[in-house]
Amino acid sequence: MNLSSRHIPWGALGPWLALLATCIFFTTQSDRFLTGENLSLVLQQVMVVGVLAIGQTLIILTAGIDLSCGMVMALGGMVMTKFAVNYGIDPYAAIACGLAVTTGFGLLNGLLVTRIKLPPFIVTLGTLNIAFAITQIYSNAQIVSNLPTELTALGNTFDLGSTEVSLGTVAMIGLYLLAWFVLRDTAPGRHLYAVGNNAEAARLTGIRVDRVLVAVYALAGLFYGIAALLSVARTGVGDPNAGQTENLDAITAVVLGGTSLFGxxxxxxxxxVGAVIVGVFRNGLTLMGVASVYQTLITGILVILAVAADQMSRKGPR
Structure with missing residues (x-):
């Protein structure tokens, strides 16, 4: 644990340097990039993936992975919107139902991983397809519109100087600060890192590994539900086709942010920072007039480089 801790500051510095270099580059390419309005737009564009990536980070820190996060988010969004619009349920109760559904999926993932001992990749690949099918069947592949204001409130903005800032952006940053505090300064956070480092050693020290894993997957599901609410607030509709690429975007953010895929x-x-890097790349390349297919290409290259750097950093101390 001490060895890993000594390397954390260096792993944390890399993403910040990459973000700085990226911003400098795009500032030289477009006068519109380094403006309050554009930077606020970048944060609005990444807030959904950013919150998904919190849950994904918790799971990857335990040496797992969750491929289902995007589709679970889509299902949660459909539950919230259909309950509020089609069934006339109180909007706050509808939100709670959506959060319960996504948390339930996370709990299911955790139980399958811990009780049946299935690999997280296989489990979440299965629940990805299950969530997708349920979303399409439940929604009849129809968008839900005319949402109550309670569901779209986080899409509202306020003025910060001359820049409009989204409430969803503030919520995302607040959730990151909360997660950072819990992981750094609480016993559950330390237990999570211990399980990710060496599950068997953690078990021998008295940590209930299975309980930690189930809690992590369930908590990740809760974050997917919050991401669903942010997605609904940003778009103003319940979209059954949401979340189809967000799982990969969330994993990309985690990897670019310096979290080891090995836990x-x-x-x-x-x-x-990793989520913002992806958002900055896509925004900057759009301002430069680069086609979206090249944006995807560059993002893929960045992921490979980040994983390669992680591999080399793991081999270095040995």
Whole structure:
């Protein structure tokens, strides 16, 4: 644990340097990039993936992975919107139902991983397809519109100087700060890192590994539900086709943020930086007039480089 801790600051510094270099580059390419309005837009564009990536980070820190996060988010959004619009349920109760559904999916993932001992990749690949099918069947592949204001409130903005800032952006940053505090300064956070470093050693020290894993997957599901609410607030509709690429975007943010895919090493704030890096790349390339297919290409290259750097950093101390 001490060895890993000594390397965390260096792992945390890399994403910040990458973000700085990226911003400098795009500032030289477009006069519109480094403006309050554009930077606020970048944060609005990444807030959904950013919150998804919090849950994904928790799971990856335990040496797991969750491929289902995007589709679970879509299902949660459909439950919230249909309950509020089609069934006339109180909007806050509808939100709670959506959060319960996504948390339930996370709990299911955790139980399958811990009780049946299935690999997280296989489990979440299965629940991805299950969530997708349920979303399409439940929604009849129809968008839900005319939402009550309670469901879209986080899409509202306020003035910060001359820049409009989304309430959803503030919520995302607040969730990151909360997660950072819990992981750094509480016993559950330390237990999570211990399980990710070496599950068997953690078990021998008295940590209930299975309980930690189930709690992590369930908590991740809760974050997916919050991301669903942010998605609904940003778009103003319940979209059954949402979330089809967000799972990969969330994993990309985690990897670019310096969290090891092998578990036990990473800082949650790095994930926020990773999500912003992806958002900055896409925004900057759009301002430069680069086609979206090249944006995807560059993002893929960045992921490979980040994983390669993680591999080399793991081999270095040995």
């Amino acid at each position: 036990g090493r990473g800082i949650i704030l790095g994930t926020l």
